[in-house]
Each structure stands twice: as structure tokens, then as C-alpha cells.
Amino acid sequence: MKLSVPFIPDEGYARFLTRHASSLSSIYFALPSGPITDARVRIAQGLVPETRDLSTTLSSLKAIDKYILMNTRFMPPGVYANNTILSGILDDIARLDKKFGIKGIVLSDMYLLQALDQTEHDIVPCLELVPGINAMQDTPEKLFSFFELLGFSRFKKPTRIIPDRALNRNPEKLALLSKAVKTYDPDIRIELLANEGCIYQCPFKLSHDAHISLSNTGLARESTFRMNQNLGCQAYFNLSPHAFLKSPFIRPGDIHHYQGIADGIKLCGRTRGVRFLKTCIRAYVKRCFDGNLLDLMDTPEILARQWHIDNTRLGAQFFTTLTSCTKRCKPCKICSKIFSQASWKKEIGFKSYKEFQ
Numbered sequence: 513m514k515l516s517v518p519f520i521p522d523e524g525y526a527r528f529l530t531r532h533a534s535s536l537s538s539i540y541f542a543l544p545s546g547p548i549t550d551a552r553v554r555i556a557q558g559l560v561p562e563t564r565d566l567s568t569t570l571s572s573l574k575a576i577d578k579y580i581l582m583n584t585r586f587m588p589p590g591v592y593a594n595n596t597i598l599s600g601i602l603d604d605i606a607r608l609d610k611k612f613g614i615k616g617i618v619l620s621d622m623y624l625l626q627a628l629d630q631t632e633h634d635i636v637p638c639l640e641l642v643p644g645i646n647a648m649q650d651t652p653e654k655l656f657s658f659f660e661l662l663g664f665s666r667f668k669k670p671t672r673i674i675p676d677r678a679l680n681r682n683p684e685k686l687a688l689l690s691k692a693v694k695t696y697d698p699d700i701r702i703e704l705l706a707n708e709g710c711i712y713q714c715p716f717k718l719s720h721d722a723h724i725s726l727s728n729t730g731l732a733r734e735s736t737f738r739m740n741q742n743l744g745c746q747a748y749f750n751l752s753p754h755a756f757l758k759s760p761f762i763r764p765g766d767i768h769h770y771q772g773i774a775d776g777i778k779l780c781g782r783t784r785g786v787r788f789l790k791t792c793i794r795a796y797v798k799r800c801f802d803g804n805l806l807d808l809m810d811t812p813e814i815l816a817r818q819w820h821i822d823n824t825r826l827g828a829q830f831f832t833t834l835t836s837c838t839k840r841c842k843p844c845k846i847c848s849k850i851f852s853q854a855s856w857k858k859e860i861g862f863k864s865y866k867e868f869q
């Protein structure tokens with residue numbers, strides 16, 4: 513199963529991806545200019561590539577499919593009716609397409625889809641529209657509703673979809689979705705997000721996405737990091753670190769379980785830097801990892817600083833156990849038992865400067 517991975521405009525990373533080109537299905541990145549259209553929180557400078565950097569680094573990856581991330585939950589309301597801004601976004605995509613070839617955009621906000629289409633920009637019929645992971649497609653009905661609406665636009669049908677991450681832990685439901693998609697169009701690839709590390713069926717998810725989009729409008733200060741620490745997922749994992757095992761990640765060594773129902777693996781973590789991404793890509797290409805499982809996960813960074821979960825000690829039965837249980841955890845002690853056998857609390861330490869590079 514090939515990988516779809518984030519792209520960061522770093523020359524060393526571009527060389528690394530070129531060396532692994534035979535394992536890659538696609539790369540994706542946010543637009544380098546214009547209004548923010550992707551779903552990532554801005555907590556540090558340099559998260560969005562600059563055009564100059566893209567030019568020097570993308571040229572060696574011409575043969576790999578490229579997608580623009582426009583997966584914000586929403587845009588400032590005025591943008592939907594502002595033809596100048598919307599056409600400017602599409603002009604930027606058209607320029608990138610001319611230089612490097614852009615296969616499509618990844619999008620979760622259907623209002624934005626309609627607004628972009630209504631510009632009548634020439635690039636629209638050249639772009640696939642891929643529903644983002646935050647569109648949370650978890651049933652054939654939801655997906656076909658998306659396809660129906662997409663059919664009224666000039667965008668192309670996607671050649672890949674990423675089902676909601678929760679299906680990673682429900683192979684029967686995933687197989688049903690996969691069968692429905694392949695019956696509809698056998699050429700659509702199904703990719704599974706493997707390393708997000710969020711709470712299973714996260715009850716904070718929609719509010720979290722909305723708060724990120726709100727702060728990206730510039731109308732409110734970014735506060736999701738603090739909210740998650742005090743009230744959200746980090747607070748929950750602090751109380752119940754073993755609950756992380758329920759998170760719908762896919763370990764590198766468990767990919768084979770999805771053979772026949774999925775076609776590829778998607779990795780995230782573009783704000784975690786080059787070193788993190790290289791570690792993830794190596795592990796998922798080799799399909800094994802003997803380090804701290806949390807070091808492969810995008811979101812539970814604080815948990816990773818506190819805990820070491822020895823991936824090899826989780827055992828060969830891990831996949832079967834976690835995909836066949838009821839997920840009604842109160843009376844069940846299984847995750848807490850596996851966690852105590854495979855994990856230990858780390859000494860509190862500071863990150864070395866190099867880790868931030």
C-alpha cells in the first residue's frame with residue numbers, strides 16, 4: 513500500500529521523498545499565499561510553505577500526484593461571496609498547476625466548494641475534489657450525498673477518498689464502505705489515515721475544527737492548544753493515558769490487515785517537522801517500528817513527552833483485540849492491562865533545540 517504524505521518545502525525532505533518515490537502515492541500541502549484555507553492551527557511561524565521554497569523543492573517530485581489542502585471547516589463569511597478573493601485562490605492553484613501539475617484539492621467545507629465553482633474559473637474542471645478526512649465520511653449514504661452534490665459542480669470526481677478514521681477500528685463497516693465505493697467506481701482509491709492519534713470518535717472534534725478555523729480568520733486568538741490541555745483531549749489522556757490505545761491509529765506492522773479493503777495509507781503531521789515525518793514514513797514503508805508508538809502520532813504530543821509506549825510490546829494480537837471489542841470501556845480492563853505491560857512514564861525533560869528544526 514502506497515503512502516500519501518504531507519509535503520514541507522525543505523530541500524533535505526524533498527530529496528528524502530524523491531528516494532522514497534516508489535512508495536508514495538501523493539503529497540499534499542497548503543497554499544503558500546492568499547487567505548488561509550487549510551485546517552491547521554497556526555501556533556508557530558513557517559507552517560505554511562513560501563512560494564519560493566515550493567519552487568525549489570517541488571521540481572524533483574513532478575511525477576507524484578499533488579493536492580492542495582483546503583480543508584478548513586469554514587472561511588470568513590464574506591469570502592464566499594467575494595469573487596476577487598476566490599478567483600485569487602484559484603489563480604494561485606492554476607500557477608502551481610502550470611509549474612508542477614496539481615491533481616486536485618482536499619476540501620471539507622461544501623459552501624467553499626460551491627463558491628469556488630461559481631467563479632467559473634478555468635482551473636475548476638481540471639481539479640479533482642477530494643473530501644477531506646474532516647468531512648468524516650463513514651457511511652456509503654454520506655459519501656453518495658457528497659458525490660451527488662459534487663456532480664452539480666464542474667469539479668472532477670475524486671480518484672481517492674479517506675474514510676473517517678474511526679472506521680480503522682471497525683473493519684466490517686470499512687469493508688461495507690469500500691465495497692460500495694468500488695461498485696460505484698472501481699478506480700477510486702481508499703486511503704486510511706494512520707497516525708492522527710485523536711480520541712476514538714472524538715466528541716471534541718467538530719468544536720476543535722471550528723475553533724481552529726475561527727482563529728485562522730484572525731477574528732479570535734488561537735486558543736485550541738490551551739483548551740485541549742485544560743479541557744479537551746490532553747486533559748482526557750492525562751486522566752486515562754491507557755485510553756490512547758483506543759485511538760484509531762494503524763500501527764506500521766498492522767497495515768496488512770487492511771489489504772483488500774483499502775488501497776493506501778495517509779500520514780499526517782506536517783506541523784511536527786521534517787524529522788518527525790521522516791521517522792513516520794520510514795516506519796510505514798518498512799511496516800515495522802520498534803520505538804515509542806507515540807513518536808509516530810501527530811496530535812498527542814504532550815502524551816509523547818510523558819509516556820513511552822513500546823510498540824513491539826503491544827503484541828501481535830493488538831489489532832484483533834482493538835477491532836473486535838465493544839468500545840464500551842467502563843467495565844473492560846483490557847486497554848489498561850495492555851498499556852501497563854507496554855508503557856512506562858518518562859523522566860520529565862526538555863526538548864533539545866534540534867527537535868524543533
Ligand code: SF4
Nearest residue numbers: 837839841844846847
Ligand atoms: S472495550 Fe476494552 S479493549 Fe475495547 S477499547 Fe475499551 S478498554 Fe479497550
